[in-house]
Structures are given as structure tokens and as C-alpha cells.
Amino acid sequence: xxxxxxxxxxxxxxxxxxxxxxRETLEFLIGNRGRxxxxxxxxxxxxxxxxxxxSKSVVPEAPPPAPPLKKELLLFADQRLALVYSIIQKFxxxxxxxxxxxxxxxxxxxxxxxxxxxxxxPPDNKSATTVASIDFNGFQLAAPTLxxxxxxxxxxxxxxxxxxxxxxxxxxxxxxxxxxxxxxxSNNLFSGSFPAAVLGMNGLTFLDIRFNFFTGAVPPxxxxxxxxxxxxxxxxxxxxxxxxxxxxxILYLTLANNKFIGPIPSGIFxxxxxxxxxxxxxxxxxxxxxxEVGLLKEAIVFDAGNNKLTGPLPIxxxxxxxxxxxxxAGNQLFGMVPEMVCELKNLMxxxxxxxxxxxxxxxxxxxxxxxVLDVTNNCIPDLPFQRSVVECSDFFAHPKSCxxxxxxxxxxxxxxxxxxxxxxxAPSP
Numbered sequence: 001x002x003x004x005x006x007x008x009x010x011x012x013x014x015x016x017x018x019x020x021x022x023r024e025t026l027e028f029l030i031g032n033r034g035r036x037x038x039x040x041x042x043x044x045x046x047x048x049x050x051x052x053x054x055s056k057s058v059v060p061e062a063p064p065p066a067p068p069l070k071k072e073l074l075l076f077a078d079q080r081l082a083l084v085y086s087i088i089q090k091f092x093x094x095x096x097x098x099x100x101x102x103x104x105x106x107x108x109x110x111x112x113x114x115x116x117x118x119x120x121x122p123p124d125n126k127s128a129t130t131v132a133s134i135d136f137n138g139f140q141l142a143a144p145t146l147x148x149x150x151x152x153x154x155x156x157x158x159x160x161x162x163x164x165x166x167x168x169x170x171x172x173x174x175x176x177x178x179x180x181x182x183x184x185x186s187n188n189l190f191s192g193s194f195p196a197a198v199l200g201m202n203g204l205t206f207l208d209i210r211f212n213f214f215t216g217a218v219p220p221x222x223x224x225x226x227x228x229x230x231x232x233x234x235x236x237x238x239x240x241x242x243x244x245x246x247x248x249x250i251l252y253l254t255l256a257n258n259k260f261i262g263p264i265p266s267g268i269f270x271x272x273x274x275x276x277x278x279x280x281x282x283x284x285x286x287x288x289x290x291x292e293v294g295l296l297k298e299a300i301v302f303d304a305g306n307n308k309l310t311g312p313l314p315i316x317x318x319x320x321x322x323x324x325x326x327x328x329a330g331n332q333l334f335g336m337v338p339e340m341v342c343e344l345k346n347l348m349x350x351x352x353x354x355x356x357x358x359x360x361x362x363x364x365x366x367x368x369x370x371x372v373l374d375v376t377n378n379c380i381p382d383l384p385f386q387r388s389v390v391e392c393s394d395f396f397a398h399p400k401s402c403x404x405x406x407x408x409x410x411x412x413x414x415x416x417x418x419x420x421x422x423x424x425x426a427p428s429p
Contacts, residue, residue, distance in 0.1 A: 263287030
């Protein structure tokens with residue numbers, strides 16, 4: 001009997017120990033989720049401080065922070081490229097529209113492969129590499145300003161940004177760029193006054209600011225600067241054409257679609273050796289045409305259409321031997337269409353429509369038949385598509401005169417010979 005009792009007691013003790021062990025293991029797994037025994041509720045620490053803390057839910061410890069990513073080390077082909085990297089990236093952050101994804105290429109240290117950026121050696125160091133020119137033409141990028149970008153590129157020589165949506169004004173700091181000789185910011189949203197900073201840029205040869213919203217006066221100094229091309233058309237400039245207009249070295253003078261006022265200065269003859277194109281159309285020019293226009297011997301295009309010019313057409317225009325396009329449509333010119341002008345051999349387009357001419361000779365009528373000369377909406381009695389008699393009568397009821405009327409029959413190229421066309425030698429009335 002004692003032996004049986006001993007066996008039963010032994011079994012009970014073993015079972016109790018097993019149950020306690022399993023319970024402790026379960027509590028360890030649930031309460032500590034795999035942490036070490038030293039922090040579990042069955043630990044010695046628990047036994048010392050009581051079980052009240054274990055009744056609370058145990059919050060898992062946050063994982064250790066990930067080690068910081070190593071910053072990519074940018075290696076530039078030249079220190080000059082390293083200097084402009086941050087300038088480009090800062091400008092990139094200001095761009096609000098990039099429909100063609102151009103700026104996606106502005107990543108990394110290979111700036112010479114950024115779309116729109118071109119590298120070359122600067123004049124002061126032929127062994128160096130730098131950003132020498134920028135061509136954003138047609139990218140349609142939008143940004144509130146170019147300040148802090150264009151004016152901070154120390155070696156840039158050409159900046160072309162036609163057809164974008166850049167706005168603001170032009171920083172005066174561009175005058176400090178020693179190599180910049182071409183600026184094209186046409187067809188954008190720039191505003192304010194004429195960018196006067198260009199007046200101090202002696203190396204500038206090409207300036208195109210057309211199709212923007214510039215206003216006010218155009219400084220006369222710009223016409224005496226050493227420019228080959230000056231495009232100011234399609235802005236809101238309101239100023240007189242300066243008397244020094246003829247002192248220009250410009251080949252292409254484009255002032256169309258503004259609000260220029262006053263007469264065409266007679267001093268324009270001083271530019272006779274250079275001007276190839278003169279575009280003055282769609283302004284508010286007044287007065288009579290100076291015969292000195294006929295001294296522009298290099299002119300291929302002369303367009304003064306849609307202004308308020310009056311008086312007869314100077315026969316001196318017959319001296320424009322290279323001219324292909326003459327446009328005086330939409331003015332208040334009158335008299336007879338000069339036959340000698342209709343003799344010009346290179347003339348391809350001669351528009352006098354919407355004036356008040358009263359006669360056209362046989363040579364001019366040949367050009368009318370060929371479609372070269374347009375005299376519609378004038379006052380020539382025997383030609384079709386003319387103004388009404390009442391309209392013509394109303395115009396001539398208010399007589400108009402021009403100073404120095406003798407000059408409208410004066411032919412400088414024949415009076416002085418081909419080698420000397422000097423207006424100062426013209427006969428006095």
C-alpha cells in the first residue's frame with residue numbers, strides 16, 4: 001500500500017511541475033514575444049517587483065533607425081562646371097511647367113549632356129570646359145524669372161530661349177557677363193521697361209526681345225550700339241523714333257507692331273551702308289516720308305505699312321536697286337505712283353493699298369497686272385476696287401502738305417552718281 005501511494009504521489013508531482021512549466025512558457029511567449037527571459041514576467045526581476053507591471057500590454061520596441069544613405073559623390077569634368085551645378089539645380093526648382101520633360105535630363109554631374117546646355121572652352125582658358133551656350137528654343141518651360149540663373153552663368157556666350165513662358169524682368173547683372181553676345185528671349189512673358197542692362201554690353205551683336213510685354217521708351221543709345229540684329233517688334237513700346245536712328249550698324253531693324261510715334265527721321269540715310277531690312281509696320285508714325293529713305297542702298301525690305309504717314313511717295317525710292325519688298329499700305333499717302341519706282345528690277349511685292357493715290361502710269365499698270373503692285377482701295381478713277389468718290393472727296397477737302405516739296409521729285413542716286421549720295425548737296429527750293 002505504501003508503494004502504491006508513493007507512485008501516485010510521484011505522478012502528481014511530475015504532472016504539476018509539467019503544467020507549471022508549460023504555463024510559464026506560454027506566458028513568456030505571449031507577454032514577451034520572443035524577448036529574453038531576463039525581461040519576461042517569469043524572470044527574477046518580475047519576482048522582485050511584482051506582477052502588476054506584467055498585467056499591462058507590452059509595447060514592442062521600435063526598430064533601430066536605418067543607417068543614413070551615403071550621398072552620391074558628384075565628380076565634374078571641370079571646376080567651372082561644378083560652380084554652375086547648384087545654379088542650374090536652383091533654377092530647375094523654380095520651373096513650374098515642363099511639358100516635354102526637358103529638366104529630367106538635368107541630373108548628375110554630366111552637365112554637358114543636360115538638354116539645352118552646350119559646353120566649350122572659355123576664351124580665357126582653352127584647356128577648361130564650361131557652359132558656353134544655352135538653347136531652350138521651343139521647350140515651353142515656365143518660370144517666374146530668369147534672375148539668379150542667366151545672370152549667374154559666368155562664361156555663357158549665347159542665350160536663346162524663344163517660345164517659352166518665362167516672365168519677370170531682365171536682371172541688370174547680365175551686363176557683367178563678359179562673353180555674352182547673343183540674347184534671344186522672344187515669344188515669352190517678360191514685362192517692364194526696356195532691359196537697359198544691354199546698353200553697357202559692348203560685345204552684344206544680337207538682341208531679340210520681340211513678342212513680349214515690354215513698355216515705355218526705347219533708349220536712343222541702342223541704335224548706336226554695335227548690333228547686327230535688333231528685333232523689338234510686338235511689344236508695347238511708346239516712343240518717338242530717335243534722330244540717331246541712322247547712326248546704327250544694324251542689318252535687320254525690326255520695330256513693327258508697337259506704338260512708335262512721330263516721323264521717320266531724315267537721318268536714316270546715315271545707315272545706308274548697312275540696313276538690309278527695315279520693318280516699321282503697325283505703329284503710329286506720322287508725317288511725310290523723307291526722300292532719304294531712297295539712300296538705303298542695301299535695303300531688301302522696307303515696310304512702313306499701317307501707320308499714319310502722309311504726302312506723296314518720293315521718287316528717290318527708285319534708288320533702292322536691291323529692294324524686293326516695299327510696303328506703304330494703310331497710310332494716308334496721295335498723288336501719283338512714281339513710274340520710276342515701278343522700274344525697279346528686283347521688286348517682287350509693292351503694296352500701296354488703302355491710301356489715296358490718284359494716278360498710276362503704264363509701267364505701274366504692268367506691275368498691277370502681274371500682281372506685283374497692289375493699289376486697291378485708293379482713288380484711281382479707272383481702276384477697280386477703289387474708294388468711293390465721296391470718301392476720296394472728303395480726304396482731299398482737307399489739303400495736306402509736306403515740307404521741302406522739291407525733295408519728292410529729287411533722285412539722289414542720279415544727281416550725285418553712284419559713288420556719292422550726299423543729302424547735304426541737294427538743291428534748295
